[in-house]
Amino acid sequence: MTMMARGSIGLGVAALAALGVLGALGLISCAPSSDERQQMQSNESALREMAANDRQQIEALQQQLAQQNDRIAELEHSASTADDDQAAAKSPNPPAPPAAGQPSPTASPDQSLAGAQPPTPGANDADSTNGAAPSPPAVAMAVPPAGTAPPPPSAELPPPAAPPPAAPTWQAAAASELAAQQKDAGAKLYRAGLTDLRGGKYQPGLAKMQDLQRRYPKSSLSEPAEYFCGNALFELGQYEKSILQFNDLTMRFPEGRFASPSLLREAQAFTKINDPIDARLTLQKLLSDHPSAPEAPLAKSMMESLSS
Numbered sequence: 001m002t003m004m005a006r007g008s009i010g011l012g013v014a015a016l017a018a019l020g021v022l023g024a025l026g027l028i029s030c031a032p033s034s035d036e037r038q039q040m041q042s043n044e045s046a047l048r049e050m051a052a053n054d055r056q057q058i059e060a061l062q063q064q065l066a067q068q069n070d071r072i073a074e075l076e077h078s079a080s081t082a083d084d085d086q087a088a089a090k091s092p093n094p095p096a097p098p099a100a101g102q103p104s105p106t107a108s109p110d111q112s113l114a115g116a117q118p119p120t121p122g123a124n125d126a127d128s129t130n131g132a133a134p135s136p137p138a139v140a141m142a143v144p145p146a147g148t149a150p151p152p153p154s155a156e157l158p159p160p161a162a163p164p165p166a167a168p169t170w171q172a173a174a175a176s177e178l179a180a181q182q183k184d185a186g187a188k189l190y191r192a193g194l195t196d197l198r199g200g201k202y203q204p205g206l207a208k209m210q211d212l213q214r215r216y217p218k219s220s221l222s223e224p225a226e227y228f229c230g231n232a233l234f235e236l237g238q239y240e241k242s243i244l245q246f247n248d249l250t251m252r253f254p255e256g257r258f259a260s261p262s263l264l265r266e267a268q269a270f271t272k273i274n275d276p277i278d279a280r281l282t283l284q285k286l287l288s289d290h291p292s293a294p295e296a297p298l299a300k301s302m303m304e305s306l307s308s
Helices: 001-030 034-090 109-115 123-129 170-179 187-198 200-214 223-237 241-252 257-270 275-288 294-308
Strands: none
Touching: 034 275, 109 170, 170 187, 170 223, 170 257, 187 200, 187 223, 200 223, 223 257, 241 257, 257 275, 257 294, 275 294
């Protein structure tokens, strides 16, 4: 009896232990392991790298297309110049017009002498008899030969081209932001980053703006912080990264107060990497989505210069 009781108790303890182990395994399986988190981060990094590689391939193809277009334009110009040279070689040189006061080489001797009147006999004697001084001989006026076109009037020079309209700069926007009072989370970090950027300390200013975005992603300062991040990257010469930053801002805040400045800056960054196609597309989006923005006049001027 005692042995049977002890056996049953042992079985009960073992069952409870097994249930405890199963419960622990269930809890462990519910939470993601560190390996899974690392795998997710690795997958995310791989996707970002694939997107960056695709972007580089697209930019390389666009650059090749621009080079081909330039080569075609150069060949067309060379062919036009060769045709003009051949036409000029075939046309005879016209005879030079005679100098003023000289008879035309095709005029007869009688025609050349027709304009000169002989002096009247006794005219000078009569003047001497009357006591008057003899009149000076008449000076023949130089008349251009017949058929000579009058000299063309001086052509008026066209007025100088007006400079392109100025658009608000990011420096002016930074000064305006510093003059305002921000009460959102991260305002102190935001103002410190603006001070660095205005002082030309782009790398520290960029680090502060990126830190603000990481720590306060839902703050109203997230949009201007991303705009100033893009400008810091532009000033550092990292044009591809600045393009991605400005594009992300316009996707997240399409109607924000920094949407049109970001599109203009993105187009300027495209011109820096010799990508006029994407620059024109970005300017067209600015003019379509924000036709009355302060950046619109400069966008139109850039469109005209890129199309010429």
